[in-house]
Every structure is written in structure tokens, then in C-alpha cells.
Amino acid sequence: MKTTRRRTLPLPLLFTLSLLLFAAGMGVGWSGASAYDQPAPQPLDISEPALAAVTLPPLQPSAAPLDKPSPAPDSWNLMLVNFGHALPDSFSIPDLARLRNGHAVDSRIYPALQAMMDDARTAGLQPLICSSYRSQDTQAQLFEAEVQNWLARGCTQQDAQRQAAMWVARPGTSEHQTGLAVDIVDTSYQILDEGQENTPVQQWLMAHCAEYGFILRYPTDKSEITGVGYEPWHYRYVGVEAAREIMANGLCLEEYLALT
Ligand SMILES: [Zn+2]
Structure with a gap:
């Protein structure tokens, strides 16, 4: 990224700087774009020896300071999928990496997920992936089952649909269909309720x-x-850059994307 930083300097100082640059010689390869514009990516703090074979995900090539997010809005890792943003018609099933327990994720996030799971286990924990990539059909079945649950509680069809959508995304609006999301529980507590937050894994x-x-x-x-x-x-x-920004500032993805 070659950008020229503009500053307002007093004219005498500008003149002096120009002389100094000229005196230093113009043939030494000095460039307006320097390392100052491209801070070196910071290494991840997950270097357990057991992970030596794991390929860590690359940082964004133009990593910006954490207080100044500048991701490309169409980056695959920042795809927004929610009740108001269904998967586009052009979306195709991602290249999937199969996990040992039968689950699958977008192959691009597999190294990072594997490293996170390995490090959690190294810390003495027992995380368990209980949900991962889902097809459109699977999502439709899950949603319909949730609607039936609410109907059985006496809800009208309309209310049942609305309540179900709070807990199971409507087909086409689930992050699980992207392959970029996983549900992880503590092996000792596999119930999907608020009690999950108190487990050592969470x-x-x-x-x-x-x-x-x-x-x-x-x-x-x-x-x-x-x-x-x-x-x-x-x-x-x-991605690491966005994740650090989001978690450090208590944002959700919608808020983060609105900032960029
Ligand atoms: Zn989930």
C-alpha cells in the first residue's frame, strides 16, 4: 500500500528537509512508502511445540493499527450473514475440510480452528465441536423442528416462526451455511444454554x-x-485483525462492519 502521508510543516523546515534529502543523494533507494506505512504483522502467541506442524492463518497483508480498522468490506472472512442478509444466490458450498469427528468447516479456517482447539487442550480443557457447516437442507430441517417446538408450546404459527428464528436461523441466513462458524461446548457440559458461559472451555x-x-x-x-x-x-x-478489534471493544460483527 503506497500512501504518502501529508503533514503541514513550516516552509523553512520544509526547505531544510528538502536540502537534507537532496544532500543525502537521490540514488539511495529512498521511497515515500516505507515500513512506517506497513507495520510488520505480529506473530500469534500460539507456539506450542505440539503445534509445529500446524499452519497458522496469515495475518492480513495490510494489517492496520487496532484502533483503525480498514478491512475490505467484501473480504470472505467478513461475510455478513444474518436475518437481514441472506446468503447471496451466487454463494456456493465452500471447499470443506473434514474434522475427525465428522464435522466440516471452510478449509480456509481449518488451520486456525485446529490451533485453537489444540491450545485449549494443551491448557487442560476439553472443548468439543458440536456443530459446524450445514447445508441448506439441514438448516431447513433444524428451523422447522424449532418451529414445531414453539407450536407445541401453544404459539401461533406466526409467533412460532418468530421465536424459532431467535434460536435457529432461517434457511439461507445461518452462518453455519458459510462454513465459517462452529459451536463449541465443554465436554463436561454439553447443554446449549447460558450455563455454557461458566464452563472452563468457554x-x-x-x-x-x-x-x-x-x-x-x-x-x-x-x-x-x-x-x-x-x-x-x-x-x-x-480473521485475527478483525477478531482482536471486535473482542477488545465489545462489538458484534454488525457494529464492526458499520465502522469500516
Ligand atoms: Zn451456532
Whole structure:
């Protein structure tokens, strides 16, 4: 990224600087774009020896300071999928990487997910992926089952649809269809309710997920924005830069994207 930083300097100082540059010689390869414009990516703090074979995800090539996000809005890792943003017609099933327990994710996030899971286990925890990539048909079945649950509780069809959508995304609006999201629980507590947040696995994931490019996608106080109830088990890959920004500032993805 070659950008020239403009500053207002007093004319005498400008003149002096010009002389100095000229005196230093113009043939030494000095360029207006320097390392100052391209801060070196920071290494991830996940260098356990057991992970030597794991390929860590590359940082964004133009990593910006954390207080100045500048992601390309159409970056694959920042794809927004929610109740108001269905998957586009052009969306095709991602290249999937199969996990050992039968789950699958977009192959581009596999190294980061594997590293996060490995490090959690190295920390003495027992994380378990209980949901990952879903096809459109699977999502439709899950949504219909949730609607039936609410109908059985006496809701009208309209209310049942609305309530169901708070917990199971309508087909075409689930992040699980992107392959970029996983549900992770503590093996010792596999119930998907708010109690999940108190498990050692969730405490660790909430503290460290951003280091691997993941965010807690549906925080407790963002339901009105995300349209999804608190889910202290649903993690979404957005890349390290965005994840650090989002988690450090208590944002949800919708708020982060609105800033850029
Ligand atoms: Zn989920």
C-alpha cells in the first residue's frame, strides 16, 4: 500500500528537509512508502511445540493499527450473514475440510480452528465441536423442528416462526451455511444454554478466541442488533485483525462492519 502521508510543516523546515534529502543523494533507494506505512504483522502467541506442524492463518497483508480498522468490506472472512442478509444466490458450498469427528468447516479456517482447539487442550480443557457447516437442507430441517417446538408450546404459527428464528436461523441466513462458524461446548457440559458461559472451555475461548481469528458471534447484550439470542458457544471466524478489534471493544460483527 503506497500512501504518502501529508503533514503541514513550516516552509523553512520544509526547505531544510528538502536540502537534507537532496544532500543525502537521490540514488539511495529512498521511497515515500516505507515500513512506517506497513507495520510488520505480529506473530500469534500460539507456539506450542505440539503445534509445529500446524499452519497458522496469515495475518492480513495490510494489517492496520487496532484502533483503525480498514478491512475490505467484501473480504470472505467478513461475510455478513444474518436475518437481514441472506446468503447471496451466487454463494456456493465452500471447499470443506473434514474434522475427525465428522464435522466440516471452510478449509480456509481449518488451520486456525485446529490451533485453537489444540491450545485449549494443551491448557487442560476439553472443548468439543458440536456443530459446524450445514447445508441448506439441514438448516431447513433444524428451523422447522424449532418451529414445531414453539407450536407445541401453544404459539401461533406466526409467533412460532418468530421465536424459532431467535434460536435457529432461517434457511439461507445461518452462518453455519458459510462454513465459517462452529459451536463449541465443554465436554463436561454439553447443554446449549447460558450455563455454557461458566464452563472452563468457554472462559478460555472468550479470552483467547481472537488470537486465532474467531469471535463470540452472539454476545449477551447484542441480541437486538444480531437478531440472535445469547449463544456463548457460537464462534465465527473473521480473521485475527478483525477478531482482536471486535473482542477488545465489545462489538458484534454488525457494529464492526458499520465502522469500516
Ligand atoms: Zn451456532
